[in-house]
Amino acid sequence: MTAHTLGRGWRLFAILVLGFASGLPLALTGQAMQAWLTIDGVDLATIGFFGLVGVPYTFKFLWAPLMDRFEPPLLGRRRGWLVITQFALAALLWWMSTLSPIGTPVLFAAAAVLIAFLSASQDVVVDAYRTDLLPDEERGLGASIHVFAYRLAMILSGGIALIWAGQWASWPRVYQTMSFIMLGCAVVSLLALPRVSAALKPLDSDPKRELVGFVAMLAGVVAGYFIARQTLILFGLDPDDANRWIQLLFILAEIAVALPLAAWAAKRAGFETLNRSLSSYFDQRGAAAFLALIILYKLGDAFAGSLTTPFLIKGMGFSQEEVGIANKVIGLWLTILGAFIGGLIMMRLALYRSLLLFGVLQLVSNFGFYLLAQLGKGAWGAVDVPAFDWVIVSLADPATLDWLLLTVIAGENISGGMGTVAFVALLMSLCNQRFTATHYAMLSAFAAVGRIYVSPLSGVLSQSIGWPAFFLFSIVVAVPGVVMVWWLREAIHRLGRPQPVTEVDD
Template sequence: MTAHTLGRGWRLFAILVLGFASGLPLALTGQAMQAWLTVDGVDIATIGFFGLVGVPYTFKFLWAPLMDRFEPPLLGRRRGWLVVTQLALAALLWWMGSLSPSAAPELFAIAALLVAFLSASQDVVVDAYRTDLLPEEERGLGASVHVFAYRLAMITSGGIALIWAGQWQSWPRVYHSMAAIMLGCAVLSLLTLPRVASHLRALDSDPARELRGFVAMLAGLAVGYLAAHHLLKLAGLDPDDPNRWIQLLFVLMEIAAALPLAYLAARRAGFETLNRSLSSYFAQRGAAAFLALIILYKLGDAFAGSLTTPFLIKGMGFSQEEVGIANKVIGLWLTILGAFIGGLIMTRLALYRSLLLFGVLQLVSNFGFYLLAELGRGAWGAVDLPAFDWGIVALDRPTQLDGLLLTVIAGENISGGMGTVAFIALLMALCNQRFTATHYALLSAFAAVGRIYVSPLSGVLSASIGWPSFFLFSIVVAVPGVAMVWLQRDALAALGRPAVPAGADD
């Protein structure tokens, strides 16, 4: 075995570890957390608002330049930030598992928000580390390994977590187990990850001025938030109004006011790494239209998927184990299959045609949830699943999985995986190599807008109009994303056909 082969194996092992660590926290502040809230008796509208704990995924480009610019001592710039974020994630997941969402909802929400912040920060470093570590000829294979590990982690923290919760009758024990797994990832990162070369920073800027600019940006966020909050109160509105639409208005207006002021403050105070990277992105033709496309393309998927777990458990009456097996274990493997199929198709189709085709398939797949809500469980019979014991997860007795549920999950996950491949290819094509970490963080943050901000609206909407109408609405909101692809067809064609891995991270 040659030194080159050994080196490649070491690098791919590093990508495997980091892909798993990156995917593990997502469901723990998303679908798994929703299941815990549901069985703990939290109402559906409040569960929808808990989706806002994922807000850091949409803002991570604001602090990504700091992680690009500064280096923790001793461990190196990339590896240092990885170990720090993973150790902190392990500690926070343990703390979150010690709380009760029904007895202390505010404290539980703060813990979940901190987990999401650190998870988003880890994602920034993982993306940058993967780019720095892999030579050009290994990036396709490395991306595929990352996708596999990322989805495997989502199966662990999503599907297996639900099965454990049903068997152990203890969500705290599940979260403590996930904290131990994250601690293991931190140890592996510390002891086994290869160092990367100390590449030139995005800018050779004054560190003190960068920090002042970052603090000024945070001050701008706070001023914008408080200004919008108090203006709405002066208008006679109450942030604690039992009307969920009023609560949602406060959230959206506070964010709409905070972001522009944060940008202006960063610009005036000299947060140069952020300022130059944003200027670099917006200098390209059609930059704003591409951001609109990024937000809209997955919007229908985000609506349909935002409350899937509460819908299946509370709305349809499926057990936690059945949802865990069908939606989280089988479903995520089908997403990997969809990503693989999408990657093969994209070797034949250009980026524009792939985005259009997969966008239509995503739209059509949402109709399956409408059928499930209308026809109910048992409409298409059931599939027998024998007992099994895989060591980390077991089913102690044979059970039946609903036939319509499996069909809907298959359609949604395969089409979603295909759409994600084309979507990530678009993000890759839009990145300027000089500012890869910050650009990717910016674009992926915009990509998370739909997934995060539709959650409170989804909770209010589903409670107001019922599940069948809600899923029909998810089909309607998917149309603008497909239309935007068609309107941007010339600009998408001009991006060329970048290399696409057989999968994508969410």
């Protein structure tokens, strides 16, 4: 075996481990956490508001320039940040396992937010490390390995975790197990990851001014939060009002004021890495319209999927094990299949036609959840699943899976996987190679807006109008994304044919 082959194998092994580490925490502050909250008896509207713990995924581009600019000692810029974030994630997952959603809700939410922040930070570094480490001829294979490992981790933390929770009757034990798995990834990053090229130095800018600019940006966020909050209070509204719509109004107003104020403060204080990166994107033709498309394209999917676990467990009466097998294990494999099919289709179709076709399929797939809400559990019968033991997960007794549930999950995940392929190809096409890390972080952050911010609205809506009407609403909100694709067809054509894709938060 040649040194070249060994080096290639080492690099791809690193991508495999990092893809897995990147995908593991997402469900632990999303669908798995929703299941824990549901089983512990937290009300549906509150579960919806817990979706906001994923807010850091939408803001990661704000601190991504710092991770580009500064280098932790001894381990190097990329590997150093990876080791720091992964060890911290392992510790926080263990801490979260000691908390109770009912007994200590504030601490529980704080732990979840910190995990999401570190997970988003890890994603920024993983994307940059993969780009820095792999030579051009290995990037296609490396991207495929990353997608596979990322989805495999989501099957573990989002599907198998539900099965473990049902078998062990203990969500804390599940999170402790995930903590040890993340610790193992951190040890591999510390001891086995290859270093990136020494020629890839941090950006050339004044470090003190970068830090001052970052602090000013944070001050803008805090100031915007308090300005919006106090303004609404002056109008006689109460942030602690029992009315969930008023609570949602406070959250949206605080974000709407904080973001522009943060951008203004960063520009005034000279946060150069961020400022130059943002300027290079917004100088492009149609930059704002593309941001609108990025937010809207997956919005219908975000609404339909935001409360899927509570809907299936509490609304439809499925068991945790049945949801774990159907929605998480089988569903995520179907997402991978959808991505593969989407990739094959995109070899023949241009980016515009792929976005349009897959967007329509995503819209239609939401009708399946409406059908399930209307017809109910058992409407199409069930299929028997024999007992199995796959070492990491087992089913002690034979079980049944609902045919309608399986059909709905299949349609939603296959179409969602196809849509993700075209969507990520769009994001990559919009990146300026000079600022790839920060641009990709910014665009993927906007892509996460729907997934994060529809959650509180979803909880309120589902309680107010019922599940069938809620899923019809998810179909309606999917329409603007498809219309935006058609409206921007000429601009999308100009982007050219897509490059090989890498993973994003959907």
